[in-house]
Amino acid sequence: xxxxxxxxxxxxxxxxxxxxxxxxxxxxxxxxxxxxxxxxxxxxxxxxxxxxxxxxxxxxxxxxxxxxxxxxxxxxxxxxxxxxxxxxxxxxxxxxxxxxxxxxxxxxxxxxxxxxxxxxxxxxxxxxxxxxxxxxxxxxxxxxxxxxxxxxxxxxxxxxxxxxxxxxxxxxxxxxxxxxxxxxxxxxxxxxxxxxxxxxxxxxxxxxxxxxxxxxxxxxxxxxxxxxxxxxxxxxxxxxxxxxxxxxxxxxxxxxxxxxxxxxxxxxxxxxxxxxxxxxxxxxxxxxxxxxxxxxxxxxxxxxxxxxxxxxxxxxxxxx
Amino acid sequence: xxxxxxxxxxxxxxxxxxxxxxxxxxxxxxxxxxxxxxxxxxxxxxxxxxxxxxxxxxxxxxxxxxxxxxxxxxxxxxxxxxxxxxxxxxxxxxxxxxxxxxxxxxxxxxxxxxxxxxxxxxxxxxxxxxxxxxxxxxxxxxxxxxxxxxxxxxxxxxxxxxxxxxxxxxxxxxxxxxxxxxxxxxxxxxxxxxxxxxxxxxxxxxxxxxxxxxxxxxxxxxxxxxxxxxxxxxxxxxxxxxxxxxxxxxxxxxxxxxxxxxxxxxxxxxxxx
Numbered sequence: 032x033x034x035x036x037x038x039x040x041x042x043x044x045x046x047x048x049x050x051x052x053x054x055x056x057x058x059x060x061x062x063x064x065x066x067x068x069x070x071x072x073x074x075x076x077x078x079x080x081x082x083x084x085x086x087x088x089x090x091x092x093x094x095x096x097x098x099x100x101x102x103x104x105x106x107x108x109x110x111x112x113x114x115x116x117x118x119x120x121x122x123x124x125x126x127x128x129x130x131x132x133x134x135x136x137x138x139x140x141x142x143x144x145x146x147x148x149x150x151x152x153x154x155x156x157x158x159x160x161x162x163x164x165x166x167x168x169x170x171x172x173x174x175x176x177x178x179x180x181x182x183x184x185x186x187x188x189x190x191x192x193x194x195x196x197x198x199x200x201x202x203x204x205x206x207x208x209x210x211x212x213x214x215x216x217x218x219x220x221x222x223x224x225x226x227x228x229x230x231x232x233x234x235x236x237x238x239x240x241x242x243x244x245x246x247x248x249x250x251x252x253x254x255x256x257x258x259x260x261x262x263x264x265x266x267x268x269x270x271x272x273x274x275x276x277x278x279x280x281x282x283x284x285x286x287x288x289x290x291x292x293x294x295x296x297x298x299x300x301x302x303x304x305x306x307x308x309x310x311x312x313x314x315x316x317x318x319x320x321x322x323x324x325x326x327x328x329x330x331x332x333x334x335x336x337x338x339x340x341x342x343x344x345x346x347x348x349x350x351x
Numbered sequence: 352x353x354x355x356x357x358x359x360x361x362x363x364x365x366x367x368x369x370x371x372x373x374x375x376x377x378x379x380x381x382x383x384x385x386x387x388x389x390x391x392x393x394x395x396x397x398x399x400x401x402x403x404x405x406x407x408x409x410x411x412x413x414x415x416x417x418x419x420x421x422x423x424x425x426x427x428x429x430x431x432x433x434x435x436x437x438x439x440x441x442x443x444x445x446x447x448x449x450x451x452x453x454x455x456x457x458x459x460x461x462x463x464x465x466x467x468x469x470x471x472x473x474x475x476x477x478x479x480x481x482x483x484x485x486x487x488x489x490x491x492x493x494x495x496x497x498x499x500x501x502x503x504x505x506x507x508x509x510x511x512x513x514x515x516x517x518x519x520x521x522x523x524x525x526x527x528x529x530x531x532x533x534x535x536x537x538x539x540x541x542x543x544x545x546x547x548x549x550x551x552x553x554x555x556x557x558x559x560x561x562x563x564x565x566x567x568x569x570x571x572x573x574x575x576x577x578x579x580x581x582x583x584x585x586x587x588x589x590x591x592x593x594x595x596x597x598x599x600x601x602x603x604x605x606x607x608x609x610x611x612x613x614x615x616x617x618x619x620x621x622x623x624x
Contacts, residue, residue, distance in 0.1 A: 065485075065488070086488065087488065089484060089515075089519070091511075091515055092511070092514060092515070092518075094508075094511035094514070094515070096473075096477075096507070096508040096511060097477045097508055097511035097512045097515055099477075100474045100477030100478055100481070100508070100512075101477045101478075101480055101481040101484070101512070101515065102481065103477075103478055103481060104477060104478035104479060104480060104481020104482045104483075104484070104485070105481040105482070105484060105485045106481075107466070107467065107478065107481070107482060108481065108482045108485030108486060108489075109485060109489075110485050110488070112481075127471060127474075128474060128477070128508075131468070131470070131471040131474060132467070132468075132474050132477075132478060135468055136459045136460065136467070136468040137460075
């Protein structure tokens with residue numbers, strides 16, 4: 032099993048921190064890696080890269096549109112640019128550039144969006160990215176990755192460097208529970224099954240993977256066997272694993288720190304409608320913006336926790 | 352293609368390119384002839400005189416790059432690339448038709464020897480600066496040229512990029528503003544005035560050269576001055592005439608996005624004989 036431990040998950044580094052460290056590691060091996068920053072290097076953690084490789088670090092000022100297209104220009108001349116900002120800014124202020132200078136010509140740009148979801152906490156909704164799967168996922172050719180912990184993030188960065196083509200990686204601000212053992216091998220584009228199960232499948236991504244594992248424990252106490260899948264690759268989605276889960280367990284819950292209407296849940300529903308229709312329940316942010324608060328307080332308040340996932344599982348099972 | 356520094360030879364090529372622009376847009380019954388005609392001398396001087404490039408080796412690593420940021424002027428680029436030998440001349444008139452390599456705006460998927468897909472205004476300067484930064488990082492000497500429309504530089508991203516270019520001293524990039532004073536809805540001054548334009552670029556830290564964009568020796572001299580300018584990027588403010596070379600198209604806002612009719616094509620070709 033790839034998972035570290037049941038129920039009491041130990042905290043590892045924030046995925047943004049893991050990103051910053053992994054990028055330096057990758058850049059030591061690959062001199063073509065460069066970074067474009069919009070005055071958030073100390074938050075996105077690309078300041079580690081800036082310290083090690085000042086010549087390969089491009090400060091763009093607070094100007095995301097130029098930053099993204101500049102990254103495209105660097106990539107067109109053979110570099111492997113990591114364009115970094117808060118997810119809420121790089122995907123919205125840079126969207127036109129992501130569309131026209133990156134996705135449409137298929138340019139090899141890597142976009143890192145940190146401070147995703149509502150778990151950024153006190154800064155509030157203007158900084159919270161709850162539309163990023165919708166935005167990045169709308170761009171043809173983009174791979175959209177959402178690592179659950181530091182181990183997955185490290186693998187994601189190494190994979191993104193090796194992959195030829197545009198990639199968006201979503202990272203979070205708070206420390207993330209460790210889901211994986213160090214050195215776990217990932218196959219991006221394929222779901223990771225973290226628990227076997229026969230009664231229901233809990234599909235999680237990012238921070239919600241840990242909540243799904245905890246929910247599986249809660250359900251096990253009631254005699255319900257819950258399968259847990261980590262969807263670390265939002266796009267392309269692993270239709271096969273989802274269809275298999277639908278056929279074998281008959282009901283699913285999708286849990287994500289994103290708007291329910293346009294996130295992973297909508298993609299899973301589309302995949303199942305095509306291949307294996309089954310009842311699905313959705314855990315996420317419902318058609319609204321959140322507010323300031325502590326990260327844990329917000330996740331509790333907006334119902335993005337194991338008890339809500341378990342309750343959704345009971346509902347999904349009842350709809351079989 | 353035969354490279355040349357002779358203004359007379361370059362003028363001959365320019366005239367041929369003008370004829371293609373008129374014929375292509377006439378045949379397509381759509382497109383942007385006015386802003387293509389205003390850019391002819393600059394594009395001609397770049398491809399036939401200034402740039403290090405080889406149509407037989409379109410991806411050679413040390414080539415100079417040209418980006419047409421004002422992608423709607425695709426006809427001038429297509430005509431130049433075809434005359435230079437990158438793409439077929441005989442299919443230029445398939446412009447804008449389904450399946451044609453000559454798409455409505457430059458599309459690198461159809462013409463791999465293009466440097467960029469463009470058409471959404473405001474983006475080319477950033478791309479050029481990225482390329483310039485990469486060349487410098489690699490210790491390579493190739494240069495990047497990017498042509499901007501005058502209306503285009505109303506886009507905020509241009510000024511984000513302008514700040515970046517001078518701050519990072521990207522002196523291997525040359526921007527050219529095709530200052531023909533007209534944009535889609537009318538005269539630039541009536542839509543969103545750009546003046547004082549040279550002052551704006553100077554304030555953003557660029558080396559500015561103001562010139563007549565149809566005066567071939569002046570264009571050649573400007574590119575030479577740009578190449579000799581170190582420590583800052585250069586912008587050419589090229590005063591041009593929209594529709595240049597065809598009397599009834601010159602300075603006529605109608606020909607921003609409306610092609611000549613069959614009769615008008617015939618008249619224009621007579622003028623460009």
